[in-house]
Amino acid sequence: MPAALSARIRAAEPSLGGALRDVAQYILADLPGTMHASIGDLAQASGTSPATITRFCRAIGLESYRELKLAIAEELGRATVNPALNVGVGIEPNDDMERVAAVVVNADLQAIQQTAAQLDLKAVDEAAKAITRARRVDVIGTGGSGTSATELQMRLHRIGCPVWVWTENHLAETSAYLLGSDDVAVGVSHTGSTRETVEPMAIARDQGATTIAITNRARSPLAKLADHVLTTAALETSFRHGGLAARHSQLVVVDLLYIRVAQLSGDRASNALNRTAGITRAHAYRERS
Numbered sequence: 001m002p003a004a005l006s007a008r009i010r011a012a013e014p015s016l017g018g019a020l021r022d023v024a025q026y027i028l029a030d031l032p033g034t035m036h037a038s039i040g041d042l043a044q045a046s047g048t049s050p051a052t053i054t055r056f057c058r059a060i061g062l063e064s065y066r067e068l069k070l071a072i073a074e075e076l077g078r079a080t081v082n083p084a085l086n087v088g089v090g091i092e093p094n095d096d097m098e099r100v101a102a103v104v105v106n107a108d109l110q111a112i113q114q115t116a117a118q119l120d121l122k123a124v125d126e127a128a129k130a131i132t133r134a135r136r137v138d139v140i141g142t143g144g145s146g147t148s149a150t151e152l153q154m155r156l157h158r159i160g161c162p163v164w165v166w167t168e169n170h171l172a173e174t175s176a177y178l179l180g181s182d183d184v185a186v187g188v189s190h191t192g193s194t195r196e197t198v199e200p201m202a203i204a205r206d207q208g209a210t211t212i213a214i215t216n217r218a219r220s221p222l223a224k225l226a227d228h229v230l231t232t233a234a235l236e237t238s239f240r241h242g243g244l245a246a247r248h249s250q251l252v253v254v255d256l257l258y259i260r261v262a263q264l265s266g267d268r269a270s271n272a273l274n275r276t277a278g279i280t281r282a283h284a285y286r287e288r289s
Helices: 005-015 020-030 031-035 039-046 050-059 066-082 097-117 122-131 143-158 168-177 193-205 221-227 246-267 267-282
Strands: 138-141 163-166 182-187 212-216 229-230
Touching: 005 066, 005 097, 020 031, 020 039, 020 050, 020 138, 031 066, 039 050, 039 143, 050 066, 050 143, 097 246, 122 182, 122 246, 138 143, 138 193, 138 267, 143 163, 143 182, 143 246, 143 267, 163 168, 168 193, 182 193, 193 212, 193 221, 212 221, 212 246, 246 267
Parallel strands: 138 163, 138 182, 182 212, 212 229
Antiparallel strands: none
């Protein structure tokens, strides 16, 4: 059963149609009420139909309305055990610094914990295998997601992977045209709808490359292009759309992917790390005695 139900619903909401979005908004506004409602009650309250409720459940990866109610009960139970989870994600202009700090820290912690809870580890493993076998790896991202893309490139490069990072659209598209069936393209986008990332990834797929998406939205245009989808679960707060919670959740995925590639690479990774460690140590200042 998927964890972090609220995060999954929020991530799916932008890609849902009108009636399905109405259901999402009603559930997010009243989790306890939904848990105790029949499917008919929820349909009436949200102005939809029982069939729409069933379609909504499937749209967020659940098999039935019963499974939805169990997921709500699990989430509410966690909030009861850990009162910090009850801190809302909204920041108002008049909130004091205590409230702001609580919301920001809680959003970041939840992003990390919920990403780990819902991440498809089999997809991570398959993505890592593709990267390990690849002749060449292109990592594509822009804006805030460009920093996560760059982090992935730097880590893979340290263990000997032939990897490039592109944060500018024209260069990304040019490189994507040079990829083939022995190559991998990794697209990093919180929304999964950033054209500067989606368009080069579409080119890479058309050229036959294996495609990997790191995104918060499993039904986004980027995800639909990918052979392997690695989803994050970041909650946005007022004033922090696309903020550090998104970056933290992306970096969890980056770290797991990097470590798995290192494991699969064996001696190549170990030898590369040993050879480069001395270079980085040589640039560190030493205290004078």
